[in-house]
Amino acid sequence: MISIQIIILLFLCFGLEKNQVCTCISILLSFAATFFVLPLC
Numbered sequence: 731m732i733s734i735q736i737i738i739l740l741f742l743c744f745g746l747e748k749n750q751v752c753t754c755i756s757i758l759l760s761f762a763a764t765f766f767v768l769p770l771c
Contacts, residue, residue, distance in 0.1 A: 736762070 739758055
């Protein structure tokens with residue numbers, strides 16, 4: 731289910747303006763980091 735949410739977020743991000751895509755990608759990377767690190771702890 732997490733992968734589906736990430737795909738939806740990606741579609742929403744690419745719908746934004748080009749200058750906002752970079753910030754959205756950084757936000758996605760931060761969310762991905764939290765999702766991958768929390769299960770390891």
